[in-house]
Amino acid sequence: MTEQAVLEVNFPVKGGDFAQAGDVSTKLKRVLQQLGLETSLVRRIVIAACEAELNIVIHAYSGSLKARVSPDKVEVWAEDEGPGIADVELAMQEGYTTAPDHVRALGFGAGLGLPNIKKNSDFMEIETTLGKGTTLYLRFDHEQQVR
């Protein structure tokens, strides 16, 4: 049996750093493109990863984006140290946001991030502890099995 090829990457994300918001997702995009993944799959992952990255920047203190790319799926973990989410069901609703005014002035905080992540991923799970932090687990299945 041959060993399954798997690639793991891990990028730190700084909370509150709006100037660099999106940079990590752009780096992840490049990795996925270099691995030759399908454009439509890359798009879904990158859009979801960017929303997750932004949530760390906006709502948490610090965190990271990890990805594991396997022949049949891509998994992403967005982990942060932050306030946690009090009511996950509510947070998942379109339009629900706790983003403060100065963040909304920058064009974020429409309350569409988590719903958009759900739309673009094949599986999504939120683990959160108030006062400690949040971990978002996402899975994306390859539309075509890669060799």
Place this chain on the structure above:
Amino acid sequence: MTTYFHSVRLDESKCRGCTNCIKTCPTEAIRVRDGIAVIDSNRCIDCGQCIKVCPNRAKSAFTDERSAMDGFRYRVALPAPSFFAQFRSDIEPGRVIAALRHAGFTHVYEVGYAARAVARAIASYVESSEGPFPIISTSCPVVVRLIQVRFPDLLKNVVPLEAPMEVAAYLARAEVMAETGCSDEEIGVFFLTPCPAKVTAVHQPVGQNKSRVNGAFSIADIYPEVFHLLEKVDEVDPVRSGPVGLNWARAGGESEDVNLDEYLAIDGLDNIIALFEEVELGRLRNLKFIEAQSCPGGCVGGILTVENPFIAKVRLGRLARTLPDVEFDMSSLPAEELRIRQDLSPRPILSLDDDFSEAVRKMSEIDRLMELLPMLDCGACGAPNCRALAEDIVRGQAQLKDCIVTLRQQSQEDHPSGNEPEDSVTLKEEKKR
């Protein structure tokens, strides 16, 4: 593998391998190998940045010779809107058009006039489109090629319409045939170009099997001749571009003509790349339309123009005031002549290997090499930065010993006697243990 036509070329006899050009290339298409620059034809998008920065004038733009007109009974000049901005503002466009008719052309058709039709078509396409947004203009061929090689996911955002030059060629041919009763083959159509990218668009059009334009002459080449003719010719031809059509020569002019609310007009390749990265992250969905021009300031900043782009822009403003507004008569143009006839296909350059496991292996190898490289991005190895060298190495196009910094460190640390290490990777690994 497909070989692509390129206007941007290298004169090897002039190249001194100075590495100035490799860092300015937006697609990392240039390497210096054995002391001479090499352009990767799959990656080059003909933006001409390397022509601008080469201190030895080793890079140049191929444009057609005037003899390309020989043998055509009717010869049509298609001046780009930027052409008119090359002349002093007291020289009205009508005189320039008349002078062109004395420079070997039998007819002149203003691309700025055809642009009016393209603007109407873009507006109705965007208004009836269901996305994906933002929709991106095709008027600058550098931008279209940039998307093909670096942002293949955005190809579906590209407006499936011809650029004004192609539409002008169709309209010019129709007009000359109607006027003279000649056949299509008797007509030669020649674009007066501000940039090498349009030359490439003529000789290897994207999204279309064959261009209706027969050749492209550099504005810089034809300018002196027309300038001298202006002294002799005192005719004034009618001008159809109008102020709005003429304004396509500068960044923002197209958007004004298209006239939509949620648009962005952006110029300069670095700005465009940064914007497209954001679009790919899904962050600009509220934007409806992007006009993007590779050259700073728009086509007046094209490298084959003669006038300073800032002066040219001021002139456009003055000229515009002298011109009557002419609306384009859309009934003269069948809708299918505006549409790009073939799919824009991606030309992705990023994938390390078609085989996933192999790509993963190469990716890990790149990470390992990045630990060894100095991360100075000095360019001395001939690659634009350390990461590009690492990628070249795993693709088998370079070796670690091309990095002189690593090489020197290794020979100093491990071989104080001065023996050349054969392979510095193994040496470094030995040292780590």
